[in-house]
Amino acid sequence: xxxxxxxxxxxxxxxxxxxxxxxxxxxxxxxxxxxxxxxxxxxxxxxxxxxxxxxxxxxxxxxxxxxxxxxxxxxxxxxxxxxxxxxxxxxxxxxxxxxxxxxxxxxxxxxxxxxxxxxxxxxxxxxxxxxxxxxxxxxxxxxxxxxxxxxxxxxxxxxxxxxxxxxxxxxxxxxxxxxxxxxxxxxxxxxxxxxxxxxxxxxxxxxxxxxxxxxxxxxxxxxxxxxxxxxxxxxxxxxxxxxxxxxxxxxxxxxxxxxxxxxxxxxxxxxxxxxxxxxxxxxxxxxxxxx
Amino acid sequence: xxxxxxxxxxxxxxxxxxxxxxxxxxxxxxxxxxxxxxxxxxxxxxxxxxxxxxxxxxxxxxxxxxxxxxxxxxxxxxxxxxxxxxxxxxxxxxxxxxxxxxxxxxxxxxxxxxxxxxxxxxxxxxxxxxxxxxxxxxxxxxxxxxxxxxxxxxxxxxxxxxxxxxxxxxxxxxxxxxxxxxxxxxxxxxxxxxxxxxxxxxxxxxxxxxxxxxxxxxxxxxxxxxxxxxxxxxxxxxxxxxxxxxxxxxxxxxxxxxxxxxxxxxxxxxxxxxxxxxxxxxxxxxxxxxxxxxxxxxxxxxxxxxxxxxxxxxxxxxxxxxxxxxxxxxxxxxxxxxxxxxxxxxxxxxxxxxxxxxxxxxxxxxxxxxxxxxxxxxxxxxxxxxxxxxxxxxxxxxxxxxxxxxxxxxxxxxxxxxxxxxxxxxx
Numbered sequence: 001x002x003x004x005x006x007x008x009x010x011x012x013x014x015x016x017x018x019x020x021x022x023x024x025x026x027x028x029x030x031x032x033x034x035x036x037x038x039x040x041x042x043x044x045x046x047x048x049x050x051x052x053x054x055x056x057x058x059x060x061x062x063x064x065x066x067x068x069x070x071x072x073x074x075x076x077x078x079x080x081x082x083x084x085x086x087x088x089x090x091x092x093x094x095x096x097x098x099x100x101x102x103x104x105x106x107x108x109x110x111x112x113x114x115x116x117x118x119x120x121x122x123x124x125x126x127x128x129x130x131x132x133x134x135x136x137x138x139x140x141x142x143x144x145x146x147x148x149x150x151x152x153x154x155x156x157x158x159x160x161x162x163x164x165x166x167x168x169x170x171x172x173x174x175x176x177x178x179x180x181x182x183x184x185x186x187x188x189x190x191x192x193x194x195x196x197x198x199x200x201x202x203x204x205x206x207x208x209x210x211x212x213x214x215x216x217x218x219x220x221x222x223x224x225x226x227x228x229x230x231x232x233x234x235x236x237x238x239x240x241x242x243x244x245x246x247x248x249x250x251x252x253x254x255x256x257x258x259x260x261x262x263x264x265x266x267x268x269x270x271x272x273x274x275x276x277x278x279x280x281x282x283x284x285x286x287x288x289x290x291x
Numbered sequence: 292x293x294x295x296x297x298x299x300x301x302x303x304x305x306x307x308x309x310x311x312x313x314x315x316x317x318x319x320x321x322x323x324x325x326x327x328x329x330x331x332x333x334x335x336x337x338x339x340x341x342x343x344x345x346x347x348x349x350x351x352x353x354x355x356x357x358x359x360x361x362x363x364x365x366x367x368x369x370x371x372x373x374x375x376x377x378x379x380x381x382x383x384x385x386x387x388x389x390x391x392x393x394x395x396x397x398x399x400x401x402x403x404x405x406x407x408x409x410x411x412x413x414x415x416x417x418x419x420x421x422x423x424x425x426x427x428x429x430x431x432x433x434x435x436x437x438x439x440x441x442x443x444x445x446x447x448x449x450x451x452x453x454x455x456x457x458x459x460x461x462x463x464x465x466x467x468x469x470x471x472x473x474x475x476x477x478x479x480x481x482x483x484x485x486x487x488x489x490x491x492x493x494x495x496x497x498x499x500x501x502x503x504x505x506x507x508x509x510x511x512x513x514x515x516x517x518x519x520x521x522x523x524x525x526x527x528x529x530x531x532x533x534x535x536x537x538x539x540x541x542x543x544x545x546x547x548x549x550x551x552x553x554x555x556x557x558x559x560x561x562x563x564x565x566x567x568x569x570x571x572x573x574x575x576x577x578x579x580x581x582x583x584x585x586x587x588x589x590x591x592x593x594x595x596x597x598x599x600x601x602x603x604x605x606x607x608x609x610x611x612x613x614x615x616x617x618x619x620x621x622x623x624x625x626x627x628x629x630x631x632x633x634x635x636x637x638x639x640x641x642x643x644x645x646x647x648x649x650x651x652x653x654x655x656x657x658x659x660x661x662x663x664x665x666x667x668x669x670x671x672x673x674x675x676x677x678x679x680x681x682x683x684x685x686x687x688x689x690x691x692x693x694x695x696x697x698x699x700x701x702x703x704x705x706x707x708x709x710x711x712x713x714x715x716x717x718x
Contacts, residue, residue: 040713044395046374046395046396048715131551151544151546239683241680258673259391
């Protein structure tokens, strides 16, 4: 056996475990869901399973609840992503400027992200409780009126975003901090010698050099935002009046409460199309500005 | 500790565990294993566990093991397990969810349990309840209990408001006039003029509304199985609930008070299921009484449902016999189950002196002749969601009862039509 051939075989051997698990847990389910999307597949009526072409897709596009859920999801993304980026960035700059205790602060900020989403949501559910919650207790103590954090249509989604921010911003800020620390100090020193102020350092050096990582952070947060399920489902169950029912929750309820797997699969492919479109647009837009 | 000693101890541990495991296998090898699934994750589960222990002791050839899950995910897991042929031997489902499980073909015909020398006498069950498990001439389960919605009152607050009987005990309001008077007299304002204690609060809005549907002669569907959510009775029932909100007799919708407020003694009365009794029993200083929901419509009535014991379709005759023995045991010992906060489905148990000593369960059981179950439909989840949305819109003042129920009715009819079309479709 030649050396090149042996190396090739070694590579395949190393890749086999992942390839097998990828095929079993990603590829096959994706193919199954793609097949299901073109079928009428109701678990409670298995004798009526049949191929229906694109009917599930056209039904979804005519379904008011689909659009309502997509709107709620978009609202979450539009609120969450900018908040996540600005907060994460501010925290990264803060930590970068620290001379002592940076590692401790970084660990503490990262800590909430290590909690399971169910734990974080239940905790924040109590914080948001209208009668006995921490936030309204503090508001009352400061002389303000209590807020209907989760029980009012206009408050519920921002409240869910707030919880998500607390839970996930640590990860984003750590990634941005790592990128910030990669920028050579000599560039800043040269700029300062040339008379650059703080604003110029931020806008002309830090932010432009952070753009490649920002691209990654924005795209991954957008994708995660479109896939939101845990925070909204566990905090509000999608209420009030479905104002926080995200598309993934609607898909879950369709497939696993109503047992309409075909329709659920079709909606999940539509969600995939939306996410892919947004991610590609963001990628192209930000990549152009990086270049 | 040296490496050799560590290895020796590990090996010893493995041998001990191995023996323990093999002992367990040997001891349970000759037993018929019956896995029993349900959603009794609260105090009711502990009572069920006690009953299972007793059954296992009395039936040494059978070993029943129970698995409890939250109702929210229970049905998903049950459905998937059944589809895959790994479903439990015995499982509990609500009477309202029977149509979907029956349509899926997962429920064994248990007609033999109501026939023969060891039969559960059909006359010992209410016809209305037994009809819930009847499909054509077959029975697909055995009703274990009935859980109606009823009225929970804080006895101390009632007494202070003057609602007492001849013996000086707290007395629950029985009609609309008394109910509204009780709400008003038990509402207390704080220094700023806002209610600090409420006379009444809604709990699960949908259930509260559904509890009133029979009182106003409302219904979910017409005789042909088409949606009839916007019928006159339903609109009247929702108008009554809405009037309570408009008169500020219940906390505003954004307020979280409900069952929690009742537990905290910030609310004097609530409507909820008899199963909430287990939660109340845990509170040491809670003076509560249970009563039927007052007559607020044209006559008495409430909403109810039942836990139904079902059997897996494909089982060996031996396991099937053991499963039936277990179900018969639970049914015959349902007075113990009543202690968990349930009303037994068996009339003979309800007529016993022991049951009469359970004041809340006994009071709630008086509603059985006028109770109404959710409709027998395959679209139960979607229908429930539409009712939820309609009640929510009305209580938040975003639609009138008539408008909200018309939208709910239209949507439900769409779901019914789709369900009919899809079930009739042949591959």
